[in-house]
Amino acid sequence: MQIQRNNILPKIITYLVLLIMLLFTLIPILFMITSSMMTSRQILRMPFNWIPEKFNWINFSKAIKGNDFNYIFLRNILNSLIVSTSVAITTVLLASLTGYGLAKFKFRGRNAVFMMIMGTMMIPFEAIMIPLYMVVMMLHIQNTYVGLILPFLVSAFGIFQMRQYLTTFPTEFLDAARVDGMGEFGIYAKIVLPNCKPVIATLSILAFRSQWDNLLWPLLVSQSEKMKTIPQYISAFAEERSTDEGAMMAAALLASLPMFILFMSLTKYFIGGSSVYESRKG
Amino acid sequence: MANKKYRGIERKQARWGFLFVLPSMLFFSLFNFYPIINAFYTSFFDKRALSKLAPKFVGLGNYERLFRLSTAANPLSFYNSLRATLVFTLGTFIPLLVLSLILAVFISNLSNNRAKKFLQISYYAPAVLSSVVAATIWMIIFDPRGLGNQWVNGLLHTPGVDRRWLVDPVMEQVSTMIIYFWKYIGYFVILFITGLASIPPTIYEAAIIDGANKNQTFWRITLPLLKPTVVLVSVMAMLQCLKTFSTQYMIYTNGAPRAPINVITFNIYVTGIQQQYLGRASAMSVVLFIMMMLLTLLQFKTTKSENVDY
Numbered sequence: 254m255q256i257q258r259n260n261i262l263p264k265i266i267t268y269l270v271l272l273i274m275l276l277f278t279l280i281p282i283l284f285m286i287t288s289s290m291m292t293s294r295q296i297l298r299m300p301f302n303w304i305p306e307k308f309n310w311i312n313f314s315k316a317i318k319g320n321d322f323n324y325i326f327l328r329n330i331l332n333s334l335i336v337s338t339s340v341a342i343t344t345v346l347l348a349s350l351t352g353y354g355l356a357k358f359k360f361r362g363r364n365a366v367f368m369m370i371m372g373t374m375m376i377p378f379e380a381i382m383i384p385l386y387m388v389v390m391m392l393h394i395q396n397t398y399v400g401l402i403l404p405f406l407v408s409a410f411g412i413f414q415m416r417q418y419l420t421t422f423p424t425e426f427l428d429a430a431r432v433d434g435m436g437e438f439g440i441y442a443k444i445v446l447p448n449c450k451p452v453i454a455t456l457s458i459l460a461f462r463s464q465w466d467n468l469l470w471p472l473l474v475s476q477s478e479k480m481k482t483i484p485q486y487i488s489a490f491a492e493e494r495s496t497d498e499g500a501m502m503a504a505a506l507l508a509s510l511p512m513f514i515l516f517m518s519l520t521k522y523f524i525g526g527s528s529v530y531e532s533r534k535g
Numbered sequence: 536m537a538n539k540k541y542r543g544i545e546r547k548q549a550r551w552g553f554l555f556v557l558p559s560m561l562f563f564s565l566f567n568f569y570p571i572i573n574a575f576y577t578s579f580f581d582k583r584a585l586s587k588l589a590p591k592f593v594g595l596g597n598y599e600r601l602f603r604l605s606t607a608a609n610p611l612s613f614y615n616s617l618r619a620t621l622v623f624t625l626g627t628f629i630p631l632l633v634l635s636l637i638l639a640v641f642i643s644n645l646s647n648n649r650a651k652k653f654l655q656i657s658y659y660a661p662a663v664l665s666s667v668v669a670a671t672i673w674m675i676i677f678d679p680r681g682l683g684n685q686w687v688n689g690l691l692h693t694p695g696v697d698r699r700w701l702v703d704p705v706m707e708q709v710s711t712m713i714i715y716f717w718k719y720i721g722y723f724v725i726l727f728i729t730g731l732a733s734i735p736p737t738i739y740e741a742a743i744i745d746g747a748n749k750n751q752t753f754w755r756i757t758l759p760l761l762k763p764t765v766v767l768v769s770v771m772a773m774l775q776c777l778k779t780f781s782t783q784y785m786i787y788t789n790g791a792p793r794a795p796i797n798v799i800t801f802n803i804y805v806t807g808i809q810q811q812y813l814g815r816a817s818a819m820s821v822v823l824f825i826m827m828m829l830l831t832l833l834q835f836k837t838t839k840s841e842n843v844d845y
Contacts, residue, residue, distance in 0.1 A: 263749070267641045271654060274638055278658050278721065284682065285672045297680040351559040358552020359545070366556050373567040375831045379778050379800045380824035381570035383807045383816045384577065388570070390584070404566050407559055437551045466665040468781045469800070473808055484667040484781070491671050492788045498675050505668040516663045523663070524655055524725050 285509075289313070289502040296498045309499060316504035319486070320493045325478050326486060330508065332475075333483040335398060337464040340405045341457040347407035348456060352415025353445050357427065367416070373409045379469070386473045396480040401471060405464060411456045418452045419445065454522045458515065465512060483508045571824065577817035584811035597818035610794035613819065616802040619708070623798055624776040626712045631723055631772050636765070638720075639727030640753065655728065659721035666718065666781035673714045674789055677701050701786060704795040711796055714782050719775065723768055730764030731757070770834035777827060780804070799823050 283303075288296045289312055290305040319325045355367050385404050394400035422445070430440050446453075468484040475481050481489070487508055491501050516523055578597050582590035600606075601613040609615070638658070645651050661669060676682045677700035688694050700710045734757065742752050758765075780800040787793050787801070797805075799819060807816025 267644065270637065271641055274634075274720075275654065275657055278661055278717065281669075281672045281676060281717065282660055282664070284676065285668075288675070296675065297678055299680060299685060301682055301685060347559050347562065351556045354552045354555025358548055358555065360549035360552040363552065363556075366560060370559065370563060373563050375828045376567050376571050376824065377774075377778055377827050379780065379803065380820040380827070381567065381574060383803065383813055383820055384570035384573035385566065386808065387573070387577075387584075387813065406562050406566070409563075412559060441555070462663075466667075466781075468665075468667055468784065469804065472784075472804070484665055487665075487667045487671060488785055488788060491674070491785070495789055498678070501671055501675065505664075505671045509664050509668050512663050512665070516660075520656060524659055 285502050285506055288499060289506045291499050293496065293498045296502075312499040312503035313507065315494075315497065315500040316490070316507055320490060321478075323478075325481075326504070326507070328479055329481050329486040330483050330511075332398075332401075332480060333465055334511070336401045336482060337461045339398070339402050340464045341460040343402070343406045344408060344411050344460040345453050345457050348411035348415045349419075349446055349449055349453070350441065351407070351412045352417075352419050353441055355412070355416045356419035356422070357424065370409050370412055378404070382469065382473060385470075389474050395474050396477045398480075400474045401480075401482070404470065405460070408460070411460070414452055414456060415449065418449060422448065451522075454519065458519060458522050461515070462512060574817045574820045574824070577814055578821050580814045582812075582814040582817075584813055590814065593814070597815050598822075600815065601818055601822070611797055611802075613802065613822075615794060616797050616799045616819075619796060620777060620798045622708060623711060623715075623779060623796075624773055626708070627715050627776045627779075628769065628772040630712075630716055631719060632765070632769050635720055635723035635768070636727055636761075638724045639731055640757065642724070643728055643731045655721070655725060657721075658724050661718050661720075662722045664718070667785055669714055669718045670782050670785035673710070673717070674701065674786065677710055701789075701791045704792065707786070707791055707795045711779075711782050711786060715776070715779060719772070723772060726768050726771075727761070727764060730761050730768075734760050766837045767834065770830055770837075774827060774830055777823070777830075 287303055287305055290308050290310075291312075292309055295302065295306065317324060317326045351370070355363060389395050389400050389403075392400075394403070426444060427440055430444055431437075435443070466484065467482070468488065471482040471485050475485065487504055490504050494500050577590075579592060579594060580590040581593045581596070606612040607614045642651055642654050645654075664672075679697045679699075683700055684696070684698055687698055688696055698706060700706050738756060738760070739752060742756055747755070778800060779798055783796040783798055783801045784804070786796060793801075800823070803816045803819045803823070806812050806819065
């Protein structure tokens, strides 16, 4: 009896804390969804009414038409998709190639190379953006996809992940393929790469969203309307339409949809920890 | 003979290995090492982006200017940037660390697996939104007529008070912290849940058989064994916070005063890109780099010495 009474209070506290946190994380998202259908007047009404009176679709048409009514939103979201996808692809290719080289080949200076790559983790992008900006100016690649993509081709973290994963890859497979006369590059493309699917999924999601979220670099290299990315679009739209909250929220919601779809369909690769957790739940 | 042939294979292998790492090496040399060396170099010059004149060598002049004591009172000085960054970092990473640890322990202790999964996904959901979208949502919540004031006044029973979220210098900093905290809490909760899951259940079983209660197991087993994760998460969170830019940029471009949230990255952007003082911005970059390098080295050192083996 006494044990039971002791157990109830901590349980209530646990549930309460978890519930408050749940409200804190979800309410702003719900707010974005519901207010994207409202007029500014409804959004800023006291007290706030969570159910929109009617679906105010004009917010979405404003968001897509943009500040100058030239539908630049579509071009900007396309730019973001192109840049994010390209970075995801180059990251996976280069990281797997390098990770494979570091994990399965012995050559002089291998450790030095690995340490050097890990050392770049200490160089924050924010500290080298000014020199990179000067490089971009010198090469005249401002306002191009190349300029947007070039500094992010591969990440040290990606190489690290790939190397860790491939260290445990059975070398016998590789040797068997070599005996069968397969070339080294063929082994990488046909045996190593197809066997890295979980890491590839995690890495490409990571690379994709880091560029989807990137505001700073596009701010430096893309000044022309056509080459802006979606974070720049949202930022400019919010600045110009600061009194049109409904349209702002519609733009924010539209810009978030691709990531939400990705998150819903590939949740386990976003939340890497939960898969670890599930395997040990017994 | 056989030995020689074997060595031939080995050499061929070495060549392939080198070939495989070569592209990344080239990339890092061109886009990481060259720029950071260039940042050091440029920081000794008075270099302007649009000037046709050759950059003038000024030695430590840029650094002297950044740390000149007479500028300390200037609201947009580098001292203020250091202060803003420090306040933001401490004010964000300490709540992030403490709360994510608590939430992770609570979630791990739940018995219902579906509830666990649901909570993890929900806490993580804000991290899926981009920083720009997060800032946009919260800017509307922090409107004088918005939900922020309504909630706080509802909780404190102070109807009609405006908390001046994006106007008052102190509240403006608190607002940026709330936005950042909201976006990243789920991410750190998941990191801790992973760390907790790697503690073998047998240790807990042994402790329970020995008569330990929940409190004791947490302080005597969970926390000490979780120390590597705690160190990792805290340094990661600190590094993240030091690099914050988008939130501050969004709030500033929507009319909030700049001085309270003029963090180092924002100052680099304004000085280097908007005002075109590349030399001075490079000096700021070097300071940021040194700060982050020291933190990362600390992380490497602690994670190496604090590893727990079961």
